[in-house]
Amino acid sequence: MGFDTIILTQRNEALKQGNPLLSGTIAQTLADESAECFSHDDYEFLKFHGIYQQDDRDKRKEGKHYMLMVRTKFPGGVLSGDQYLACDSLATEYANNTLRITTRQDFQFHGILKSNIRQTMRRLNDALMSTIAACGDVERNVMAPPTPATSPLVDEVLAQARKLSNTLAPRTPAYHAIWLNGQELNLNSQTNGDFVDPLYGKSYLPRKFKTAFVIPPLNDIDIYTNDLGFVVIAENGRLIGYNLLAGGGLGMSHGNTLTFPRLADVIGFFTPEHLEAVAKAVITVHRDFGDRTNRKHARLKYVLADRGVDWFRDQVEQRAGIRLEPARPFQFTKQGDLLGWHKQTNGNYFLGLFVENGRIRDINGYKLKTGLRRVIEKFRPEVRLTASQNLLLVHVPPDQQGEIERILSEHGVSARNPFSRTRMASMACPALPTCGLALAESERTMPDLLTRLEDVLKELGLEDEEIIVRMTGCPNGCARPYMGEIALVGKGPNRYQFYLGGNEASTRLNKVYKDMVKGEEIIPELRRLLERFKRERLDGERFGDFCVRVVLKETTDAQA
Amino acid sequence: MFADTSTDFNSGLNPAELRSLNAQFDSQPAERILAWAWERFAGKAAIGTSFQGAGLVMMHLAKLNDLPFSIFTLDTGLLFPETVALKSRLEDFFGFKIQSLEPDITVDEQAHINGPELWKRNPDLCCMIRKVFPLRDKLSELDCWITGLRRQQSHTRADIGVVELYTFDEASGRDIVKLNPMANWTRDQVWDYLRAHKIPYNPLHDRGYGSIGCLPCTRMTTNGENERAGRWTGFNKVECGIHTFLPKKVDFQI
Numbered sequence: 080m081g082f083d084t085i086i087l088t089q090r091n092e093a094l095k096q097g098n099p100l101l102s103g104t105i106a107q108t109l110a111d112e113s114a115e116c117f118s119h120d121d122y123e124f125l126k127f128h129g130i131y132q133q134d135d136r137d138k139r140k141e142g143k144h145y146m147l148m149v150r151t152k153f154p155g156g157v158l159s160g161d162q163y164l165a166c167d168s169l170a171t172e173y174a175n176n177t178l179r180i181t182t183r184q185d186f187q188f189h190g191i192l193k194s195n196i197r198q199t200m201r202r203l204n205d206a207l208m209s210t211i212a213a214c215g216d217v218e219r220n221v222m223a224p225p226t227p228a229t230s231p232l233v234d235e236v237l238a239q240a241r242k243l244s245n246t247l248a249p250r251t252p253a254y255h256a257i258w259l260n261g262q263e264l265n266l267n268s269q270t271n272g273d274f275v276d277p278l279y280g281k282s283y284l285p286r287k288f289k290t291a292f293v294i295p296p297l298n299d300i301d302i303y304t305n306d307l308g309f310v311v312i313a314e315n316g317r318l319i320g321y322n323l324l325a326g327g328g329l330g331m332s333h334g335n336t337l338t339f340p341r342l343a344d345v346i347g348f349f350t351p352e353h354l355e356a357v358a359k360a361v362i363t364v365h366r367d368f369g370d371r372t373n374r375k376h377a378r379l380k381y382v383l384a385d386r387g388v389d390w391f392r393d394q395v396e397q398r399a400g401i402r403l404e405p406a407r408p409f410q411f412t413k414q415g416d417l418l419g420w421h422k423q424t425n426g427n428y429f430l431g432l433f434v435e436n437g438r439i440r441d442i443n444g445y446k447l448k449t450g451l452r453r454v455i456e457k458f459r460p461e462v463r464l465t466a467s468q469n470l471l472l473v474h475v476p477p478d479q480q481g482e483i484e485r486i487l488s489e490h491g492v493s494a495r496n497p498f499s500r501t502r503m504a505s506m507a508c509p510a511l512p513t514c515g516l517a518l519a520e521s522e523r524t525m526p527d528l529l530t531r532l533e534d535v536l537k538e539l540g541l542e543d544e545e546i547i548v549r550m551t552g553c554p555n556g557c558a559r560p561y562m563g564e565i566a567l568v569g570k571g572p573n574r575y576q577f578y579l580g581g582n583e584a585s586t587r588l589n590k591v592y593k594d595m596v597k598g599e600e601i602i603p604e605l606r607r608l609l610e611r612f613k614r615e616r617l618d619g620e621r622f623g624d625f626c627v628r629v630v631l632k633e634t635t636d637a638q639a
Numbered sequence: 640m641f642a643d644t645s646t647d648f649n650s651g652l653n654p655a656e657l658r659s660l661n662a663q664f665d666s667q668p669a670e671r672i673l674a675w676a677w678e679r680f681a682g683k684a685a686i687g688t689s690f691q692g693a694g695l696v697m698m699h700l701a702k703l704n705d706l707p708f709s710i711f712t713l714d715t716g717l718l719f720p721e722t723v724a725l726k727s728r729l730e731d732f733f734g735f736k737i738q739s740l741e742p743d744i745t746v747d748e749q750a751h752i753n754g755p756e757l758w759k760r761n762p763d764l765c766c767m768i769r770k771v772f773p774l775r776d777k778l779s780e781l782d783c784w785i786t787g788l789r790r791q792q793s794h795t796r797a798d799i800g801v802v803e804l805y806t807f808d809e810a811s812g813r814d815i816v817k818l819n820p821m822a823n824w825t826r827d828q829v830w831d832y833l834r835a836h837k838i839p840y841n842p843l844h845d846r847g848y849g850s851i852g853c854l855p856c857t858r859m860t861t862n863g864e865n866e867r868a869g870r871w872t873g874f875n876k877v878e879c880g881i882h883t884f885l886p887k888k889v890d891f892q893i
Contacts (some may be wrong), residue, residue, distance in 0.1 A: 136752070136754075139750070139751065139752075139753070139754040139755075140750050140751045140754075140755065143754075334763075334880075334884070511752070518764070570767070571743075571764065571767050571768045571772060572743060572744050572748075572749070572752050572753075572768060573743055573744075574743070574768075574772055591809055593808060594775075594808070594809075595771070595772055595775050597743070633812070
């Protein structure tokens, strides 16, 4: 493994340094209609443009059927009704007729052919949406609480998040040149040849970088899993500053003890005017100290783990030119979204709709995609995507509520979200057949797994419990598995690592309970645990807390 | 780090006993070690073998000393035809059955999921699917896994103990004893024994193969090369993973 990793690392670092414009030969390959796919090098550059080259793994036996995945970048998960409709059309015309809400408040389009990619990108940009830095070794989508719930604070934070996202975007002109103007960049011209990004330098970051804002007590964006987190501190509904969190991140590699999921550390408090300086300080610490010799060990979290919080705080203070105050107290009570109808401060309403695994599509009797399209065509509400892969229709005047419900129900969609609490708290990553990293099934198998879990819960009289279940096809952590009360992480075909012990507020990592469990063993294993939970739980105790108190405690004792 | 008085070891072995057993076994003949395993674990112990020399010697010693261990092998579906044929020859020779452990998915199904010839792109994953998963299922029934590992085979095996204790399942704290009765044997000793007792062996050894694994990932070795040099050539890989996937519960090297 060591050998491979080093070769790969040098390759990624050499690619970035050799072409800080990140243009590669993308424009040339686009122009060459006979080329069915992009080169290995362009694969890496495309990520910075928000594009992954994938292939249909259901067809791999016959050969590689190349296709592209495009990820948008929506700071705070906000898009206008018109933008939503543009995405909906693109999904129908060029992708697999589904829109997938990601766990970082973006849309993903899957299955786009190379011949349609430029048109897709152009139309997204025409509707004032971007995909630049949605992937790649840069600061990616800045997340913020999407729920326009109860205070003006939310709008203020959202505005900060959007502003910060712009500030931190890479400055390469390649994106516009390639996708919007359809031009190659002349690398021989001096402006292009000498290009150095003002923030990222010539080599960008050692690895991806994730930023988020959160407003306690709702941990709806899962703040501890981010490289950089801003916890809003308010007094009397007024923003007075942020607690800085840094060094969170979930991805790991099986069998590689250098890698592990990690929660962010609380670094200190600062006042709002220093936001940009602090963000840049944290990013440049990663830029300058992240491990560029090993991509698997390159996230900011390993810098924190290796050098400690005090060293890190010093670095941030020096770079931002401020002193951080001791962090202010804050507390989270729960993760997840407010679903159903809720009143906003301005007298309007928002509707939170549960979207299973974030997949907006039409299936028999449940035409969510068409239903949403009809509603949004008619009323043009603002749309917000959540970190739990749900969708909110916001700023809805009271007199539109009835009609929205009616249109949705015509398409089999109920505004009352008639799903179990456990299903609504659960997520799975896309995995097979589109993701090249997947080791096992995830999104395709999760709904059925949950149905069987619901049956067990019902049998045991536990159907009103909320249990956060997460499933991913590989250990990289897209559905944030290591925060779940129950999590299944793919290890090979039909084999999973089985985790227990996350909590309601998403402030605690779970732990491996069993390894290499077969798909069909999951439900029997859960049944044994849930029977025990029913017998031995404390009053009101959640399953994840029970697992930590009883099941994992036994483990720890046995290991002591 | 580990209290010597700990009683939380389902194998019944604690670190103190493990240490004294290793001291004792290091100078004892393999049949004595096997006899100890049968006395201690009986049907909860089994010999795993890929029919390299040391495994064959152990089978013979078990037979000779009336130690009716069950024997299992990993049939990856990618073995040499010679290896597959050897299994039947050994069953005839010894008069007992050898259990074949098969992967969850066929080579064809694997091609469908992971693309053709996974071993060329990601041999670790291929070994995981075709060897480690089925082995782990088997080990879940056992308290003692007997292997033919020898210290002389490679640098990764130079420090093995005769008795080792591994954590099988971190959650339950369940552990498993790994017994390497052949640890001290040299290659020459193994081959002298096989010839002396006319035990059937893999004919590929006579054609220049040192260590024999799956067909696509095994090549011939030349004189002077390490015994396992012909495995996964071109990848920085010398172990398939079955001897490295479990964490050691007690490590005397620390």
